[in-house]
Amino acid sequence: MLAPSVHPLHRTGGYLYGEVWLARHVRVLVTGGAGFIGANLLYHWAERHPEDELATLDALTYAGHLESIRPLLDSGRIRFVHGDIADPAVVREAVRGIDTIVHLAAESHVDRSIEAPAPFVRTNVVGTQVLLDAARASDVRRFHHVSTDEVFGSLPLEDRETRFTATTPYDPRSPYSATKAGADHLVRAYLHTYGLPVTISNCGNNYGPYQHPEKLVPKAITRLLNGQQVPLYGDGRNVRDWIFVGDHCRALDLIVQQGRTGSTYLIAGEGGHSNRELVGKILAVLGLGEERIEYVADRPGHDLRYALDASPSLLELGWRPQVGFEEGLTATIEWYRSRRDWWEPLAAPERAGR
Ligand SMILES: NC(=O)c1ccc[n+]([C@@H]2O[C@H](COP(=O)([O-])OP(=O)(O)OC[C@H]3O[C@@H](n4cnc5c(N)ncnc54)[C@H](O)[C@@H]3O)[C@@H](O)[C@H]2O)c1
Numbered sequence: 001m002l003a004p005s006v007h008p009l010h011r012t013g014g015y016l017y018g019e020v021w022l023a024r025h026v027r028v029l030v031t032g033g034a035g036f037i038g039a040n041l042l043y044h045w046a047e048r049h050p051e052d053e054l055a056t057l058d059a060l061t062y063a064g065h066l067e068s069i070r071p072l073l074d075s076g077r078i079r080f081v082h083g084d085i086a087d088p089a090v091v092r093e094a095v096r097g098i099d100t101i102v103h104l105a106a107e108s109h110v111d112r113s114i115e116a117p118a119p120f121v122r123t124n125v126v127g128t129q130v131l132l133d134a135a136r137a138s139d140v141r142r143f144h145h146v147s148t149d150e151v152f153g154s155l156p157l158e159d160r161e162t163r164f165t166a167t168t169p170y171d172p173r174s175p176y177s178a179t180k181a182g183a184d185h186l187v188r189a190y191l192h193t194y195g196l197p198v199t200i201s202n203c204g205n206n207y208g209p210y211q212h213p214e215k216l217v218p219k220a221i222t223r224l225l226n227g228q229q230v231p232l233y234g235d236g237r238n239v240r241d242w243i244f245v246g247d248h249c250r251a252l253d254l255i256v257q258q259g260r261t262g263s264t265y266l267i268a269g270e271g272g273h274s275n276r277e278l279v280g281k282i283l284a285v286l287g288l289g290e291e292r293i294e295y296v297a298d299r300p301g302h303d304l305r306y307a308l309d310a311s312p313s314l315l316e317l318g319w320r321p322q323v324g325f326e327e328g329l330t331a332t333i334e335w336y337r338s339r340r341d342w343w344e345p346l347a348a349p350e351r352a353g354r
Pocket residue numbers: 031032033034035036037038057058059060061062063064065083084085086103104105106107108109123127146147148149180202203204205206207211212
């Protein structure tokens with residue numbers, strides 16, 4: 001078979017389901033499209049696949065904002081369904097006529113999961129099961145589930161070599177990551193039990209436009225722009241794999257189109273950075289000093305280090321992160337500088353970030 005990038009049908013908007021290229025447009029449902037990654041994915045998809053029909057299902061929790069996708073709504077480019085993915089009637093309706101589901105809707109903030117796990121179980125586990133059932137009952141040809149590297153647990157700080165791979169055993173340690181792990185297991189179970197054509201991806205920490213200011217990168221940027229201190233957990237040495245959201249969206253696009261049913265794809269950024277390094281870079285771009293950091297009591301059970309290798313099967317599809325850390329952070333800072341209208345109405349709670 002020809003490599004995907006030179007496949008003769010690739011340019012016609014064709015899609016690979018199993019081994020079969022379908023040269024036609026698809027009808028895509030993105031769940032959680034009013035959230036951070038969902039909104040970025042909808043813009044990506046609308047631009048790259050003008051022939052495809054797009055819909056999103058979102059409950060518009062505190063984390064969902066229609067303003068994030070306003071141009072797509074106003075132009076009629078996407079169909080918006082307001083509702084809860086744990087509500088079977090709403091989900092059945094949203095899935096009607098859809099052939100591709102990209103599932104992002106979730107409760108996503110670790111600190112909130114520590115304070116109140118119940119909504120995480122309901123949305124991330126029950127909601128995923130309800131969506132899987134609706135996908136089974138309709139003619140869905142691809143169910144892609146977006147998950148996180150946090151399902152694999154925590155690596156020691158001193159060991160900078162070991163990385164998560166698709167075969168690393170699950171070891172979730174926060175209510176958030178436990179519910180995401182539960183969802184991943186359900187998705188795999190629906191392939192093995194019912195033959196639902198699923199794929200899964202696990203990604204590191206995203207940053208970029210439209211991220212709620214409760215998360216570390218936008219929290220640091222918006223607080224600094226407002227002349228405030230940046231709260232940092234513990235000693236700030238915790239390491240995360242950072243990826244620009246646009247790079248994540250390109251990987252999702254490839255996996256949805258060309259991924260193999262039943263496969264898990266790890267989507268890695270360009271490397272790990274400690275929270276302290278991350279905030280240091282933001283301070284440097286803004287021309288500010290480290291005295292603007294305020295160290296606060298650590299998060300309970302704070303995972304030390306996440307690091308993952310991008311799946312060889314994803315690299316074979318031609319994917320590489322394209323946006324370097326400094327470049328991505330600088331672009332993100334510029335975006336928040338110019339979009340006070342977007343983030344100022346969102347109350348930033350006094351937490352230290354993800
Ligand atoms: N942000 C990251 O760094 C990251 C990394 C890896 C994986 N992920 C995963 O990617 C997905 C999206 O993350 P995000 O950062 O964009 O999250 P987000 O919190 O910004 O957005 C979540 C969206 O889901 C919606 N939602 C929440 N509960 C819902 C429900 N019951 N029914 C319907 N919609 C509901 C919210 O309204 C919001 O629009 C999540 O599944 C998350 O676990 C995120």
